[in-house]
Amino acid sequence: DTAVSQTPKYLVTQMGNDKSIKCExxxxxDTMYWYKQDSKKFLKIMFSYNNKELIINETVPNRFSPKSPDKAHLNLHINSLELGDSAVYFCASSQGWDEKLFFGSGTQLSVL
Amino acid sequence: GESVGLHLPTLSVQEGDNSIINCAYSNSASDYFIWYKQESGKGPQFIIDIRSNMDKRQGQRVTVLLNKTVKHLSLQIAATQPGDSAVYFCAERHGNNDMRFGAGTRLTVKP
Known part of the structure; x- marks a missing residue:
């Protein structure tokens, strides 16, 4: 069984569209995350979330929003997609803030 | 600002040799460090971690060394195998702050 799964694996869309990436x-x-990996492989934190607290990286545009229907899920919604949003997005989870992260296999987002 | 970086962006080694991947960090308050391995098309995979109250930790074929004096972290892989070819990231955390990743080193193992 896959520990952290995210869908879709690939997402190709037009500029201006709204899309979601799911993570389970x-x-x-009790803690889940979204990271963005650019073309140079740099991993950047976007959001950290548990059932008590959401921490947003201040550089993330407000077009991006995490939605957590329950403890096992943290979905990523993106409004008005832009070319610069093209990247690989990784979901991750950890048991508490101070433990190692387990990553999903990534979603390759291409905005045309 | 605070950052986590790597000395070597690429490393090529012969199969069977030992590999050493280095990482420099600048936040002296960081107290938890992790090495991740990322293979092509996959997410980062945990290799080994170390907390700031230790200076060395060993796993299976891997050793992590932490030098807090010079804020340096290294990953040693013994008897490197073709399956070790990947991008390796160091990551650091201070308390309840986010896990911050370095730029990554691509390790290529030649048969």
Whole structure:
């Protein structure tokens, strides 16, 4: 069983569209994250979330919003997609803030 | 600002040799460090971690060394194998702050 799964694996869309990426973890972790990896492989935190607190990286545009229907899910919604949003987006989870992260396999987003 | 970086962006080694991947960090308050391995088309995978109250930790074929004096972290891979070819990231965390990643080093193992 995949511990952290995200869908879709690939997402190709036009500028201006709204899209969502789903993430689910079956590890029983209480903290989930979204990271963005650019073309140079640099991983940048976007959001950190548990059932008590959402931490937003101040550089993330407000077109991006996380939605958590329950503890096992943290979906990423993106409004009005722009060319610069093209990247690989990774979901991750951990048991608490101070433990190692487990990553999903990534979603390759291409905005045309 | 505070950052996590790597000395070597690429590293090529012969199969069977030992590999050393280095990482410099600038936040002296960081207290938890992790090495991740990322293969093509996959997410980062945990390799080994170390907390600031230690200076060395060993796993299977891997050793992490932490030098807090010079704010340096290294990953040693013994008897490197073709399956070790990947991009390696160091990451650091201070308390409850976010896990911050370095730029990554691409390790290529030649048969």
């Amino acid at each position: 973890q079956n590890l029983g972790h």
